[in-house]
Amino acid sequence: MSFDLDGFLPYRLSVAAARVSRRFAALYEAEAGLTIPEWRVLAHLARSGSVSVRDIHERVALDKxxxxxxxSRLEAAGWLRKSEHETDRRLIVLExxxxxxxxxxxxxxxxxRFQAELCAELGPGAEAFAAALTRLAGEG
Amino acid sequence: MSFDLDGFLPYRLSVAAARVSRRFAALYEAEAGLTIPEWRVLAHLARSGSVSVRDIHERVALDKxxxxxxxSRLEAAGWLRKSEHETDRRLIVLExxxxxxxxxxxxxxxxxRFQAELCAELGPGAEAFAAALTRLAGEG
DNA sequence: AGAAATTCGTTGCACAAACAACGACAAATG
DNA sequence: CATTTGTCGTTGTTTGTGCAACGAATTTCT
Known part of the structure; x- marks a missing residue:
């Protein structure tokens, strides 16, 4: 029997991630015209307060x-502010x-709301699912 | 309490998928110099025999x-053959x-082998995980 | 303190992807 | 049977991503 792509985990994972991301991206695109990286930067900032580009780059799995x-786009749109770090002038503080x-x-x-929907679709195994994701994403 | 990106499912899913894909892509890149789409096309062909571009486009979540x-690249490399469909000359048969x-x-x-490793990392919940992925990817 | 190595953010470039438009063909409609 | 409508695969264009290189600034090492 030859190889079965449909049963192959990396493939399924990719397809599922793409579908879900697309579905959610449509929401914040409609709400604020954001792209995926813009959304991630904002989301990280909302939680972490003031933070450097490097921080985000590391924590959020996006290229520098x-x-x-x-x-820059978010600054132009008025959603964040860049300023210099007090003591280290290489850093740029975003907030x-x-x-x-x-x-x-x-x-x-x-x-x-979206996550709630998603969990409903996933059914009872949702927490186990999330844990598995962490395991997969964890080891760099 | 503000929004927590790390706990957000679409985000985790994206990151996990990217990591896993990257890891596996390194393997078939080393083995045959394939890109992700090339790998998917080959993999689908291995299972389905002769099939049209449209078929692959639909089943494999890649743009036409x-x-x-x-x-075309795979044909140039000698791994597949294009030919005309017998009765419908719009279609191209790949094999x-x-x-x-x-x-x-x-x-x-x-x-x-890779999938076996992955399942080992996932532990006992692997089948439930796969099922959840299917559920997420299933609804177009 | 001075020199070398390292870090930070930006920019330039090569490459892949998404989307629309097109020509060739087939099916549906009148 | 002619015309319209729709499908299939390719190609062109725009946009986004990944990687390397750079200037500015800081840390490390002697």
Whole structure:
């Protein structure tokens, strides 16, 4: 019997991730015209307060250049502010503007609703599923 | 409490999928210099025999243009053959050459080994995990 | 303190992907 | 049977991503 792509885990994972991301991306695209990297940067900022590009790059699995460009667009749109670090002038500190915080309040609610839907589709195994994801993503 | 990106399912799913895909892609890149779309096309062909571009496009979650270009590269590399459909001359029939089949035999073994590793990392919940993925990917 | 190595963010470039448009063909409609 | 409508695969174009290189700034090492 030859190889079965449909049963192959990396393939399924890719397809599932793409579908889910697309579905959710449509929501924040409609709400604020955001791209995926922009959404991730905002979301991380909402939680972490002021933070450098490097921080985001590491924590959020995006290339430095992607974070940099996303941050510039978000600044132009008025959702975040760049400023210099007090003691280390290489670093750039990113933080949400009040408009950005308001936006993230709305998007956070949308995200929570979306996740609830997702968990409903997943049924009772949702926590186990999430744990498995962490295991897969954990080892760099 | 503000939004927690790390606990957000679509995000985790994306990151996990990217990590796993990357890891596996390194294997078939080393073995045969394949890209992800090329690998998917070959893998689908290995299972389905002769099949049209459209078929692959639908079943394998790749854009038509991506399938088309991947097929051309694979043909140039000698791993598949294009031919006309008997009765409908719009369709193009793709099928593996003997070299392509030999390649897929090797890659199939590599994939099986990889999946075994993955399941080991996932632990006992692996089947439930796979089922959840199917549920997520299932609804177009 | 001075030199070398390292880190941070940005930018340039090569490459792959998404989307639309097209020509060739087939099916449906009148 | 002619015309319209739809499908299939390819190709062109725009956009986004990944990687390397760079200037500015800091840390390390002697």
């Amino acid at each position: 250049s992607v974070v940099s460009r996303a941050a 949400l503007t009040p408009e950005g915080e308001a936006l993230m309040a709305r998007l956070g609610a949308i995200a929570a | 243009s991506v399938v088309s270009r991947a097929a 593996l050459t003997p070299e392509g089949e030999a390649l897929m035999a090797r890659l199939g073994a590599i994939a099986a």
